[in-house]
Amino acid sequence: xxxxxxxxxxxxxxxxxxxxxxxxxxxxxxxxxxxxxxxxxxxxxxxxxxxxxxxxxxxxxxxxxxxxxxxxxxxxxxxxxxxxxxxxxxxxxxxxxxxxxxxxxxxxxxxxxxxxxxxxxxxxxxxxxxxxxxxxxxxxxxxxxxxxxxxxxxxxxxxxxxxx
Amino acid sequence: xxxxxxxxxxxxxxxxxxxxxxxxxxxxxxxxxxxxxxxxxxxxxxxxxxxxxxxxxxxxxxxxxxxxxxxxxxxxxxxxxxxxxxxxxxxxxxxxxxxxxxxxxxxxxxxxxxxxxxxxxxxxxxxxxxxxxxxxxxxxxxxxxxxxxxxxxxxxxxxxxxxxxxxxxxxxxxxxxxxxxxxxxxxxxxxxxxxxxxxxxxxxxxxxxxx
Numbered sequence: 314x315x316x317x318x319x320x321x322x323x324x325x326x327x328x329x330x331x332x333x334x335x336x337x338x339x340x341x342x343x344x345x346x347x348x349x350x351x352x353x354x355x356x357x358x359x360x361x362x363x364x365x366x367x368x369x370x371x372x373x374x375x376x377x378x379x380x381x382x383x384x385x386x387x388x389x390x391x392x393x394x395x396x397x398x399x400x401x402x403x404x405x406x407x408x409x410x411x412x413x414x415x416x417x418x419x420x421x422x423x424x425x426x427x428x429x430x431x432x433x434x435x436x437x438x439x440x441x442x443x444x445x446x447x448x449x450x451x452x453x454x455x456x457x458x459x460x461x462x463x464x465x466x467x468x469x470x471x472x473x474x475x476x477x
Numbered sequence: 478x479x480x481x482x483x484x485x486x487x488x489x490x491x492x493x494x495x496x497x498x499x500x501x502x503x504x505x506x507x508x509x510x511x512x513x514x515x516x517x518x519x520x521x522x523x524x525x526x527x528x529x530x531x532x533x534x535x536x537x538x539x540x541x542x543x544x545x546x547x548x549x550x551x552x553x554x555x556x557x558x559x560x561x562x563x564x565x566x567x568x569x570x571x572x573x574x575x576x577x578x579x580x581x582x583x584x585x586x587x588x589x590x591x592x593x594x595x596x597x598x599x600x601x602x603x604x605x606x607x608x609x610x611x612x613x614x615x616x617x618x619x620x621x622x623x624x625x626x627x628x629x630x631x632x633x634x635x636x637x638x639x640x641x642x643x644x645x646x647x648x649x650x651x652x653x654x655x656x657x658x659x660x661x662x663x664x665x666x667x668x669x670x671x672x673x674x675x676x677x678x679x680x681x682x683x684x685x686x687x688x
Contacts, residue, residue, distance in 0.1 A: 337687050341680065349674045352604040356576055356629060401649075405593075408645050416641070433562035433640035440647065440662040444573075444654045459623065462609035470675040 344472055352468050562640040566598060566665040569633045569650070573658040576629045582658050583631035586650065593646070596637045603630035603673065634665065 375383070420427045524530070569586060573579040583600065590597045606628045611620040638646065647662065654660055663669075 334687065337683055341683050341687065344677070344680045344683070349677075351673055352675055354602050355605050355627075356602060405645065405649065408648070409642075412641060412645065431562065431640060433564060433643070437643065437647075438662070438664055441659070442651055442654065442661075443659040444656050447656060457612055459610060459612040459620065462611060463606065464609050464625075465604070465606045468675045470677045472677075472679050 347472065350470050355466075564636075564638045564640070564643065564664075566634055566636045567638060568663055568665050568669060569635065570603075570630055570661040570663070571632075571658055572628055572630045572661070574626055574628060575657055576627075578655055578658055579629045579631050582653075582655055583633055585653065586633050589649065590633070590635055593642075595635050595646070598634040598636050600631075600633045601673070603632060605629050 416427065416430065419430060571579050571582050571586070573582075587597060587600050608626045608628065610623045610626060612623040613620055650660060650662075
């Protein structure tokens with residue numbers, strides 16, 4: 314009498330559990346098959362208020378002297394940038410050559426050190442560097458108190474299953 | 478009976494004669510019906526043996542563009558080639574509050590890699606983070622909204638960087654780093670990759686239920 318309800322639990326429950334688990338697994342497989350969507354990047358979406366026609370500036374008209382001056386200025390700027398670029402290329406080349414020379418010398422000195430030098434540096438990886446700042450840090454500066462709130466929009470992928 | 482048979486046989490003979498005659502005609506002309514121009518092993522269809530066979534073909538000239546759908550499988554392979562070490566896939570992250578600066582610097586890095594023949598796998602943008610800055614004034618105790626700052630991040634993914642050249646490359650990057658942009662070079666990991674995708678709470682729920 315007491316045993317009968319227990320028997321039911323032993324037989325039906327594991328089967329039910331199995332069925333439930335199978336259903337879950339099938340669902341998970343179906344969801345995993347669906348393609349993952351990339352988060353839309355807000356940078357690339359122009360806000361609608363900037364697409365207003367009334368904000369468009371009319372084309373400016375220049376006098377011939379002005380346009381001449383502008384063209385010559387552009388040419389001078391292009392020349393300056395070219396010289397800068399050439400300088401950079403030369404420095405890179407010089408650095409490479411110096412490195413190659415040093416490695417050759419090291420090879421002649423000792424082969425083991427050369428082998429070690431060629432290997433990559435494992436401590437190089439998480440390389441962080443901040444850009445130069447406009448002003449140097451002010452000593453004895455007390456920052457105002459406050460806090461930051463992260464309000465980035467969290468996008469979730471909706472799996473279309475229920476049609477209500 | 479015999480008459481009909483005879484007729485049938487006669488007809489047979491007739492067609493055979495005709496075929497034999499056509500073959501003979503080709504032989505006489507000096508053309509081999511089977512092995513003519515084009516090398517097509519057919520003797521009855523003459524146009525496929527002519528030199529103009531396949532004159533209308535164009536599909537072999539059109540480039541087949543593979544439809545670039547979703548993100549393909551990530552082949553995260555760290556290329557360790559013994560002594561001549563080459564790094565695997567490296568991510569160069571550029572974060573800045575100013576979008577134009579970050580983008581122009583990313584452009585510069587991309588062009589530099591092209592110039593130095595470093596393979597650029599991808600160049601993408603990470604989702605922007607918006608931060609609200611709340612200030613606490615000296616007298617009052619109420620927090621007031623000061624400003625809203627957006628942090629933009631651009632990533633250039635490169636592979637095949639040799640150890641000796643990596644140092645020079647980093648030096649160049651550092652020297653040209655603009656003001657307000659922070660640079661970070663790290664290895665590509667699964668978390669980096671998954672950070673670009675939308676959260677899937679339902680899938681996570683189901684997985685939790687299973688476990």
